[in-house]
Amino acid sequence: LTVTTSAPPLERLKELLAEIADIRHTESVVDWDSRVSMPHAGAAARADVSATLTRLAHERFVSDEVGELLDELGSLDEDSVDAALVRVTRRDWERSRQVPTELAGEMSHATGVAVAAWDEAKASSDFASFMPHLERQLELKHRYIECFPATDTAYDVLIEDYEEGMTTAQVAEVFAGLKPELLRLIEHAREDPVDDAPLRGPFPLSGQEEAGRRVLAAFGFDEESWRLDETPHPFASKPGLGDIRLTTHSDPKDLTSVFSTMHEFGHGVYEFDVDSAFARTPLGGGTSMAIHESQSRTWENLVGRSDGFWRWFYPQLQGIFPEALGAIDAASFVAAVNAIRPGLIRGDADEVSYGLHIILRFELEQELLADAVAVRDLPEIWNTRMKEYLGVDVPDDAHGVLQDMHWSIGLLGYFPTYQLGNVISVQIWDRAREDLGDLEDDFARGEFSRLREWLREHIYRHGSRYPPRELLQRVTGSDLDSGPYLEYLRTKFA
Amino acid sequence: MTEPRFDQLKERLAEVDDLRNAGSLLFWDQRVMMPPGGSAARAEAIATVSTIAQEHFIDPDIGKLLEDLRSFEESSDYDSFEASLIRVTRRDYEKATRVPPELVGEMRKASAVALSAWGPAKEQSDFELLRPHLETNLELRHRYVECFDRAEETYDVLLDDYEPNMKTAEVREIFDGLKEQLVPLVREIADAGPVDDSFLTGEFDVDTQREFGLEIARRFGYADDEWRIDQTPHPFMSSPGSGDIRLTTNYRPDDLSSIFATMHEFGHGVYEWGVDRSLARTPLGTGVSLGVHESQSRTWENLVGRSRSFWRFFYPRLQEAFPEQFGSVDEEAFYRAVNKVQPSLIRIDADEVTYNMHIILRFELEQELIEGRVAVKDLPEEWNSRMHEYLDVEVPNDARGVLQDMHWAGGGFGYFPTYSLGNVISVQIWERALEDLGDIDERFERGEFGELREWLTEHLYRMGRKFTPQETIERVTGSRIDSKPYVRYLRQKLAPQPA
Numbered sequence: 001l002t003v004t005t006s007a008p009p010l011e012r013l014k015e016l017l018a019e020i021a022d023i024r025h026t027e028s029v030v031d032w033d034s035r036v037s038m039p040h041a042g043a044a045a046r047a048d049v050s051a052t053l054t055r056l057a058h059e060r061f062v063s064d065e066v067g068e069l070l071d072e073l074g075s076l077d078e079d080s081v082d083a084a085l086v087r088v089t090r091r092d093w094e095r096s097r098q099v100p101t102e103l104a105g106e107m108s109h110a111t112g113v114a115v116a117a118w119d120e121a122k123a124s125s126d127f128a129s130f131m132p133h134l135e136r137q138l139e140l141k142h143r144y145i146e147c148f149p150a151t152d153t154a155y156d157v158l159i160e161d162y163e164e165g166m167t168t169a170q171v172a173e174v175f176a177g178l179k180p181e182l183l184r185l186i187e188h189a190r191e192d193p194v195d196d197a198p199l200r201g202p203f204p205l206s207g208q209e210e211a212g213r214r215v216l217a218a219f220g221f222d223e224e225s226w227r228l229d230e231t232p233h234p235f236a237s238k239p240g241l242g243d244i245r246l247t248t249h250s251d252p253k254d255l256t257s258v259f260s261t262m263h264e265f266g267h268g269v270y271e272f273d274v275d276s277a278f279a280r281t282p283l284g285g286g287t288s289m290a291i292h293e294s295q296s297r298t299w300e301n302l303v304g305r306s307d308g309f310w311r312w313f314y315p316q317l318q319g320i321f322p323e324a325l326g327a328i329d330a331a332s333f334v335a336a337v338n339a340i341r342p343g344l345i346r347g348d349a350d351e352v353s354y355g356l357h358i359i360l361r362f363e364l365e366q367e368l369l370a371d372a373v374a375v376r377d378l379p380e381i382w383n384t385r386m387k388e389y390l391g392v393d394v395p396d397d398a399h400g401v402l403q404d405m406h407w408s409i410g411l412l413g414y415f416p417t418y419q420l421g422n423v424i425s426v427q428i429w430d431r432a433r434e435d436l437g438d439l440e441d442d443f444a445r446g447e448f449s450r451l452r453e454w455l456r457e458h459i460y461r462h463g464s465r466y467p468p469r470e471l472l473q474r475v476t477g478s479d480l481d482s483g484p485y486l487e488y489l490r491t492k493f494a
Numbered sequence: 495m496t497e498p499r500f501d502q503l504k505e506r507l508a509e510v511d512d513l514r515n516a517g518s519l520l521f522w523d524q525r526v527m528m529p530p531g532g533s534a535a536r537a538e539a540i541a542t543v544s545t546i547a548q549e550h551f552i553d554p555d556i557g558k559l560l561e562d563l564r565s566f567e568e569s570s571d572y573d574s575f576e577a578s579l580i581r582v583t584r585r586d587y588e589k590a591t592r593v594p595p596e597l598v599g600e601m602r603k604a605s606a607v608a609l610s611a612w613g614p615a616k617e618q619s620d621f622e623l624l625r626p627h628l629e630t631n632l633e634l635r636h637r638y639v640e641c642f643d644r645a646e647e648t649y650d651v652l653l654d655d656y657e658p659n660m661k662t663a664e665v666r667e668i669f670d671g672l673k674e675q676l677v678p679l680v681r682e683i684a685d686a687g688p689v690d691d692s693f694l695t696g697e698f699d700v701d702t703q704r705e706f707g708l709e710i711a712r713r714f715g716y717a718d719d720e721w722r723i724d725q726t727p728h729p730f731m732s733s734p735g736s737g738d739i740r741l742t743t744n745y746r747p748d749d750l751s752s753i754f755a756t757m758h759e760f761g762h763g764v765y766e767w768g769v770d771r772s773l774a775r776t777p778l779g780t781g782v783s784l785g786v787h788e789s790q791s792r793t794w795e796n797l798v799g800r801s802r803s804f805w806r807f808f809y810p811r812l813q814e815a816f817p818e819q820f821g822s823v824d825e826e827a828f829y830r831a832v833n834k835v836q837p838s839l840i841r842i843d844a845d846e847v848t849y850n851m852h853i854i855l856r857f858e859l860e861q862e863l864i865e866g867r868v869a870v871k872d873l874p875e876e877w878n879s880r881m882h883e884y885l886d887v888e889v890p891n892d893a894r895g896v897l898q899d900m901h902w903a904g905g906g907f908g909y910f911p912t913y914s915l916g917n918v919i920s921v922q923i924w925e926r927a928l929e930d931l932g933d934i935d936e937r938f939e940r941g942e943f944g945e946l947r948e949w950l951t952e953h954l955y956r957m958g959r960k961f962t963p964q965e966t967i968e969r970v971t972g973s974r975i976d977s978k979p980y981v982r983y984l985r986q987k988l989a990p991q992p993a
Contacts, residue, residue, distance in 0.1 A: 241535040
């Protein structure tokens with residue numbers, strides 16, 4: 001019976017981590033099923049199952065045994081995979097141990113209550129009913145932050161959860177560089193609007209599925225290891241090695257499903273291509289939210305809105321939607337899918353407006369946390385800034401401050417990673433093209449494998465072996481830098 | 495009266511139940527949704543989750559709580575939720591703690607390995623590929639049996655896992671009775687001449703089958719917000735949580751077997767669905783045994799789904815759905831065809847009568863294997879000679895003989911008898927229901943099945959696992975398990991009428 005405890009510490013640690021990975025695998029299937037296949041009435045029992053799995057994974061991970069094993073192991077030879085495993089585990093373990101179990105329980109409970117309240121508040125566009133829940137989430141965030149050693153700003157603690165090694169100051173600096181340029185481009189676009197007639201449809205759903213699947217097949221989706229389903233909010237998940245699940249959302253009035261499919265493919269392919277030797281360890285997934293988002297944006301925007309891509313795919317799309325697109329030439333179509341059209345909803349935003357949606361949220365989160373803005377004043381401030389940044393009038397809170405679920409589930413500090421993803425995507429993209437030369441000709445032939453292989457080699461296969469900033473340094477030779485992204489925006493939109 | 499230790503016990507058991515539900519979902523997802531590339535990782539996840547569930551259940555804290563709750567149990571009414579939960583948990587706990595976790599792990603691994611050998615063995619009809627794995631499985635069963643007090647027969651211990659408290663001797667007695675009655679019945683039917691069922695084979699559009707099966711299920715009580723139905727090669731039912739019932743069926747393009755499989759799985763599903771919701775997240779919140787479970791799948795598949803009155807309602811609709819196949823076939827001919835009795839090679843395709851002979855053969859062989867009276871290497875020969883003896887059929891190869899079922903590869907020795915026990919029990923319960931409900935045929939002819947479902951829910955389903963299978967059957971029927979009603983039913987329905 002004592003066989004396991006006498007195993008060498010590294011082996012024993014891996015065994016414990018593999019079990020935890022299996023529980024996470026189960027959580028992932030449970031979550032996917034809740035959103036894709038569960039009969040509606042199963043929700044209550046499902047909430048119990050999810051809570052139990054989350055608690056068990058947490059309990060197992062924060063155990064003293066994991067700490068003792070980490071102590072025994074100390075620091076391993078710098079460059080090895082095992083050293084990375086120990087480093088990542090130690091960081092996660094230490095962060096998890098900072099938070100008392102009671103607080104973790106309170107946070108998880110508050111989230112369950114708040115997300116339901118948000119759902120209703122959004123449906124009836126009633127911010128007042130959501131307000132106490134948001135106040136509660138903020139209070140809990142303050143208590144959470146206090147569990148950690150003091151940092152420059154309280155917000156640093158929150159960012160660190162999603163983007164290791166990133167600070168508020170750095171994000172602020174990057175965003176400060178972007179903001180005037182984005183505002184200028186919006187201004188410019190308002191003076192010179194692009195015709196959106198090519199995107200008015202109708203686009204029957206079966207055609208959208210066909211289009212999405214053809215694109216995925218060319219990108220490298222195969223039935224052996226992937227699946228694609230329809231959900232209201234698209235997402236990607238990987239329960240385990242060799243099992244990648246994307247979802248998309250189709251609306252007959254537009255073609256967003258095609259872009260959301262490419263977006264989720266980017267998340268999926270990153271996970272799919274992680275070195276299989278990292279399976280069932282904490283190294284087996286993408287290294288950070290921003291790096292992940294850089295890849296979804298790469299496949300959605302840098303590939304999926306490029307001239308080369310549409311030279312290949314537009315004739316096929318016309319074939320699928322002859323009624324809507326038969327009379328539209330390729331150039332007008334490409335112009336339309338790349339147009340800047342300031343709007344109310346982050347999820348529908350174009351590449352330029354998107355950045356301002358994020359900057360708005362990044363600013364407000366910090367102000368909320370510093371008590372510079374009171375929760376009750378949030379709608380008014382939101383609406384004022386939407387007017388200021390994007391020139392749009394917010395008609396109601398459902399299309400304003402209540403549009404995103406993030407705050408209700410306690411995700412403060414998460415939004416910036418979306419825009420950091422955009423910035424990083426171009427840093428990596430420039431580097432890839434230095435190695436590969438022009439890719440547009442590949443795309444025009446429906447050929448994406450050189451790009452995918454390069455990304456696999458330089459980014460995907462490493463999983464979480466390197467922290468995000470180190471990975472970026474290794475790949476691009478530089479730290480986070482908004483220069484390439486700004487240059488990309490100017491070239492594309494000016 | 496509140497008893498804090500009882501609440502603690504409930505909380506511990508709820509956690510175990512959550513893990514088991516998670517395990518069911520992993521299994522369902524693997525069969526229905528998972529891309530094939532995910533199988534290796536999934537096997538690990540399933541193993542881990544079931545090990546953790548097992549660890550949490552055999553935790554000494556639970557044993558201590560059960561000890562502390564003895565007087566609470568005794569002071570509670572036998573029928574109460576509290577007494578039942580403690581009683582049933584104690585029985586489960588005592589069994590589970592007998593078996594060292596290492597052996598559980600070994601058995602699970604050996605089954606997984608054997609199952610992956612079974613596939614190719616069946617495909618290539620090569621028994622030799624499976625033989626060593628069956629030997630390992632049997633040897634592990636011997637070690638398993640040794641964990642328990644000596645039983646009258648070794649097989650008792652195996653049977654108890656699937657049909658708690660049932661003894662081999664009881665099953666033997668029931669099966670001997672069946673065999674004695676069924677062998678001549680099969681012969682009489684054969685002598686009466688062949689029944690034409692050629693129109694049951696042909697081209698049947700799969701989407702139409704799907705819609706038709708769903709229409710039946712909805713008439714039975716399937717509701718979209720609590721149920722779902724999918725396609726898998728081997729139909730099954732799974733309920734990964736209260737209010738969440740999942741059926742699968744297999745739509746074959748050349749016959750209508752999917753419809754009967756759907757009704758069969760509906761029967762399993764409606765049993766789980768009807769268990770009292772207050773028993774959810776406890777070990778009481780599920781069907782009481784495999785035999786009783788099977789009685790319900792057979793009720794909805796055969797007693798309802800192969801009855802005249804059922805087809806009185808559905809046959810015109812079936813003709814409409816498949817006009818080419820059935821336009822010129824009258825209802826009586828169709829009824830006779832779906833009730834045709836004809837000895838054949840494959841258990842799962844067998845009719846209501848010969849099905850039991852397939853089971854009896856397996857029941858006998860299992861006992862002989864476990865007692866060493868038949869060696870694994872001689873299994874194919876034994877199989878073939880008994881198929882000849884019982885059903886007068888020649889087995890052309892092992893794929894269609896001893897290799898047809900996955901049960902033994904999966905380690906499920908003692909499972910098969912529950913199928914026929916289910917048949918027997920189904921008619922005992924059915925007769926009791928008819929006493930209360932009167933002329934049920936008249937309702938079936940109108941496509942109404944709600945009264946039957948409600949009766950079964952009220953008298954059987956809602957009890958879940960509160961009582962033993964024997965107590966459950968007695969409470970429903972007022973008698974012990976008894977094969978006479980079943981034999982009577984078969985004769986009445988299927989014996990040739992004197993001209």
